[in-house]
């Protein structure tokens with residue numbers, strides 16, 4: 001973890017498609033940052049949240065942050081819940097040398113199944129991410145891991161854990177755990193924490 | 207035992223710093239400012255304001271409701287404000303079009319309770335059919351317009367606006383945009399105002415007298431309104447939401463309003479122009495503080511106005527500059543030679559940095575990592591359009607209507623859509639909506655099309671939209687015997703804006719049981735001669751029903767009823783019911799792609815390596831419609 005007393009600007013994107021739990025993940029990270037006394041802006045678009053369209057949250061942390069959205073080439077870290085969405089956002093937003101944490105399980109657009117568009121292979125995507133300038137890429141099939149835990153929707157928590165485990169977040173893992181513990185209760189909390197730790201370890205070991 | 211989690215916007219902990227969504231911050235401002243009545247109709251980006259108020263309403267003894275449209279919501283709030291309570295009416299920008307009629311009148315009634323109209327504008331049309339700048343509507347109604355720059359300021363303004371509104375006995379507009387409504391930021395909670403007033407209908411209050419007097423005595427009713435505007439212009443001079451933030455050494459200045467202020471502020475920093483370019487932040491954009499602006503202009507040779515959508519501030523500043531500094535060059539959107547800020551789409555720091563660089567004559571920022579060699583990577587990124595959720599009942603409804611049209615060999619037809627998730631029937635593979643206008647317009651527009659062409663005109667409208675605005679149109683169709691076909695997609699929620707309840711559900715915003723308004727009773731009451739009610743998950747029966755309605759010689763309505771798939775999944779999860787996904791039997795699948803090309807549920811995926819379809823079980827919610835469509839019975843229910 002990069003602990004910076006005087007953090008001016010740190011930009012993180014959580015990218016996925018509607019229904020993947022993107023918004024909850026971004027709210028947790030941002031709440032953790034507020035808990036640590038940071039100035040925070042999170043920009044999101046809700047319109048397509050339920051309908052399988054691309055959804056990205058821009059989380060900006062630091063004393064010089066005003067705009068709720070991000071400009072091209074300024075993201076320090078991209079957490080991608082879906083491969084093509086990771087690529088889409090990396091191409092537009094990642095700064096050279098930035099990091100990526102990616103779920104490798106695709107969600108295939110209807111146009112691809114209809115044979116009108118092509119979906120790139122994982123190898124092609126990884127190669128492209130590197131060409132854009134990603135320095136550190138952590139990737140694994142988080143959806144399968146979530147299915148093994150018995151609930152595909154906790155994929156977002158696994159990815160949150162992976163982001164924390166990457167060491168690329170300027171927030172303490174403890175603060176994130178604390179927010180999750182405040183937010184959820186009972187068996188749901190247990191499952192989500194388990195998912196978080198699983199992602200954390202996965203990411204550490206890469 | 208775990209205690210119930212209290213969301214940060216509802217905490218009674220003054221001084222605590224929390225993360226709030228812009229809309230939650232406005233709702234919190236309502237609470238801290240002593241608001242007592244809130245009414246609204248859901249519309250992105252404003253929906254969460256009322257949702258949040260409804261969430262803590264019980265706890266703090268206030269009242270919140272969804273009305274069936276914005277006009278009614280606005281009238282409810284008008285009544286409450288005229289009886290002396292603090293009230294807020296929130297809606298998306300085009301909702302204000304609906305409220306315009308009562309708005310133009312309540313400004314003449316001197317309401318005694320603080321009255322805030324929140325207009326959620328949507329630059330870039332994230333979830334709207336137009337980009338409309340409602341600051342002009344505030345101006346048309348002669349009410350002041352306030353534009354906060356972030357959630358913290360939005361809360362602060364809301365609290366204060368109750369006082370301003372009461373002082374002038376005039377509704378005020380809090381104009382926000384998607385990048386305020388749907389932005390989370392750190393906000394410090396303030397004390398909650400616990401005063402609970404009792405509304406009065408006393409005879410001595412002027413709004414009861416006004417209408418009685420005007421007709422008889424011909425008092426020019428607009429005069430007091432115009433006087434208020436003058437006083438508000440004065441008052442704007444001293445409000446801290448308008449402030450000169452930086453002085454410039456080079457006689458260059460920027461005026462930025464609302465959310466645009468953030469972009470301007472970051473752009474100045476990023477280009478290293480601190481101390482060189484002066485910055486005036488505007489939180490009030492109508493009526494403008496003329497003296498403050500005159501003074502600002504007098505120090506400058508050139509000015510850049512940064513605002514989203516229309517040149518609303520720029521027009522006014524231009525007028526002020528005539529007196530204050532006629533030689534000043536104003537850059538923004540108006541002057542063709544000085545056009546630096548686009549009039550369409552939302553802004554961001556990059557756009558503003560570019561404009562500012564050109565304005566100040568410094569090099570434009572080059573975004574790192576955007577080299578031309580990345581074009582190839584760009585072409586690899588698969589486009590992803592919006593689509594209805596897996597299991598969405600609208601997709602099935604559209605499919606069945608199309609099958610019925612095909613069966614009857616109707617060729618000359620037009621389908622008019624409306625505002626809701628079913629609008630996505632216009633995307634592949636169904637591609638079946640020809641056009642749409644505003645809320646409820648499918649009913650009227652289809653009548654015009656039917657009259658003009660003599661062909662088959664079909665309207666597709668949602669449950670909430672029908673109750674919002676479709677009823678008068680249907681009355682007209684029945685009355686004139688215009689032979690439209692109207693499909694009412696009843697998914698038992700206002701799905702597109704976040705699953706709010708509506709009159710057809712009988713549940714209120716505060717989660718109480720109200721009375722249920724049955725759509726079929728409304729339709730029958732109007733006297734529609736042909737009514738079919740279907741379950742879209744039953745394909746062949748539904749195609750039959752559509753066929754009958756299309757064949758009927760007169761106006762016909764089909765109500766297609768099935769709960770929104772996303773809601774169904776949520777309910778199942780809550781009740782611990784496991785939904786069973788379907789599977790494609792690879793033995794039986796011929797790879798014909800009928801399921802994908804005619805129906806196109808996102809859970810149906812085609813595997814080119816095996817030339818077979820498969821079902822993504824993380825998306826499939828078990829509706830079973832595709833299994834009724836596959837000509838080879840290859841799609842089977844899971845265990």
Ligand code: SF4
Nearest residue numbers: 594595598627770771
């Ligand atoms: S939210 Fe509901 S109505 Fe809207 S597309 Fe999804 S399933 Fe259909």
Ligand code: SF4
Nearest residue numbers: 795796798799801836
């Ligand atoms: S599942 Fe049926 S409709 Fe779909 S591709 Fe296979 S055979 Fe064709």
